[in-house]
Amino acid sequence: MKFKDLGIHNPVLEGVEAMGFEEATPIQEQAIPVILSNKDLLACAQTGTGKTAAFLLPVLQKISDNPNHGEINTLIIVPTRELAVQIDNQIQGLGYFVGVSSIAIYGGGDGSSWDNQKKALVQGADIIVATPGRFIAHINQEYVKLNTVKHFILDEADRMLDMGFYDDIKLIMKQLPANRQNLMFSATMPPNIKKLTNEVLKDPAQISLALSKPAENIVQAAFLTYEGQKAELLKHLLKAKKMTSVIVFSSKKASVDQLTKEFKKMGIQAEAIHSGLEQQHREKVLQDFTNRQIHVLVATDVVSRGIDITGIEMVVNYNVPQDAEDYVHRIGRTARASSDGVAFTFINEEDMGRFSRIEKLIEKEVRKVKLPSHIGEGPVYNPNYREKKPFRGKKREKR
Numbered sequence: 001m002k003f004k005d006l007g008i009h010n011p012v013l014e015g016v017e018a019m020g021f022e023e024a025t026p027i028q029e030q031a032i033p034v035i036l037s038n039k040d041l042l043a044c045a046q047t048g049t050g051k052t053a054a055f056l057l058p059v060l061q062k063i064s065d066n067p068n069h070g071e072i073n074t075l076i077i078v079p080t081r082e083l084a085v086q087i088d089n090q091i092q093g094l095g096y097f098v099g100v101s102s103i104a105i106y107g108g109g110d111g112s113s114w115d116n117q118k119k120a121l122v123q124g125a126d127i128i129v130a131t132p133g134r135f136i137a138h139i140n141q142e143y144v145k146l147n148t149v150k151h152f153i154l155d156e157a158d159r160m161l162d163m164g165f166y167d168d169i170k171l172i173m174k175q176l177p178a179n180r181q182n183l184m185f186s187a188t189m190p191p192n193i194k195k196l197t198n199e200v201l202k203d204p205a206q207i208s209l210a211l212s213k214p215a216e217n218i219v220q221a222a223f224l225t226y227e228g229q230k231a232e233l234l235k236h237l238l239k240a241k242k243m244t245s246v247i248v249f250s251s252k253k254a255s256v257d258q259l260t261k262e263f264k265k266m267g268i269q270a271e272a273i274h275s276g277l278e279q280q281h282r283e284k285v286l287q288d289f290t291n292r293q294i295h296v297l298v299a300t301d302v303v304s305r306g307i308d309i310t311g312i313e314m315v316v317n318y319n320v321p322q323d324a325e326d327y328v329h330r331i332g333r334t335a336r337a338s339s340d341g342v343a344f345t346f347i348n349e350e351d352m353g354r355f356s357r358i359e360k361l362i363e364k365e366v367r368k369v370k371l372p373s374h375i376g377e378g379p380v381y382n383p384n385y386r387e388k389k390p391f392r393g394k395k396r397e398k399r
Helices: 012-018 026-036 051-065 081-094 111-123 132-139 157-162 166-174 191-200 227-241 253-265 279-290 324-331 349-362
Strands: 041-045 074-077 102-105 127-130 151-154 181-186 205-209 218-224 246-249 270-273 296-299 314-317 341-347 367-369
Touching: 012 051, 012 081, 026 041, 026 051, 026 205, 041 051, 051 074, 051 081, 051 151, 051 181, 074 166, 081 102, 081 127, 081 279, 102 111, 102 132, 111 132, 127 132, 132 166, 151 191, 157 166, 157 181, 157 191, 166 191, 181 191, 227 246, 227 253, 227 314, 227 341, 253 270, 253 296, 270 279, 279 296, 314 324, 324 341, 324 349, 341 349
Parallel strands: 041 181, 041 205, 074 127, 074 151, 102 127, 151 181, 218 341, 218 367, 246 296, 246 314, 270 296, 314 341
Antiparallel strands: none
16 A cells, blocks of 8 residues: 555655655554554564554654644653664654654763753653663653653563563653553564553554564575584675675674674674674664675674664574574564565574474474585484583482
8 A cells, every 4th residue: 555545645755755665564554544543552563564664654644733843742662772763763764854853862872962862851852762771761850741742652562571671661651641642562472561561552453463473585594503613604604695784693792792803804894783882883883784884794682673774685693592582583684675585593402492492483494404515514403402411419329
């Protein structure tokens, strides 16, 4: 469907066209009319389906129809700084012809960033996009007035609960007016989401699309490797494919830093990104990667959700993620906006059980690819493998 057929009209449509959007995605087709009708909404859809525009467009439409600048109209709470910045950028693009004001509020900056955030909150930016911790820090200073908020949006709600933000969300809700529209977007629907849903939403409409399934246009494959073979295999893939936009996921910051060093020695334009780096540095790395000045981004799961960079050709899971859901989010960084993509996963002996759980979740057996001959033989796939841990207790005496 076209966006104008969903109730979106000028000047929001001009922003849609300027951003290059032509037809609505399924989540947008279903969510936009619900949000325009002022109903609460619980929406579950996998990453890369256009969730951000699904809630931004109708909100921008409402602000355009009834502008009241100088008051906070919409509050969007998100789990990470990167997602806050990305949504704020989309607001600026989609809402360019509406003339909305917005700001991303997150921690990690210097004193001037705090002052800019305070100024926007006091003067009343139309849309606030914030991470819970930093936003509560501002609330505690008692200059944040949220009595004019008409839309309260929780994006990546499942991720926020995973990160322990439940109490923070409840605290923020206490500051909001009772008469407001509540929208909750989540990629997955774990049991604890139901509790939060009951406390946030009032008689919500519900949308559920392709729960926890990777996009069909992602080619998935796995290599069975011993830990010592992984670095050489990764180098082989990067050289063989000659790709200009690759994300390599590793669960540990130390591993991310080490891999980045190795790539640079090989002459590969690579940079690391993880929570241990300064926010300003992380933003520059993401910008350089988006602009193809960096060809390989080596990352922890800090970028596995919510970072929308088109044209990522390949994702490599250097190790199997602990949470099966994170596998879906990691590989969802590629094959976005109807493009194709490739996702490789390296599985050592200890990861086999976890990868088996991933295959059950996505209801698909991922093809196991033979290692290149120069790397040697890898382990045999055994999903029932259990890591043997050293015995550390006292031996019982025989009776």
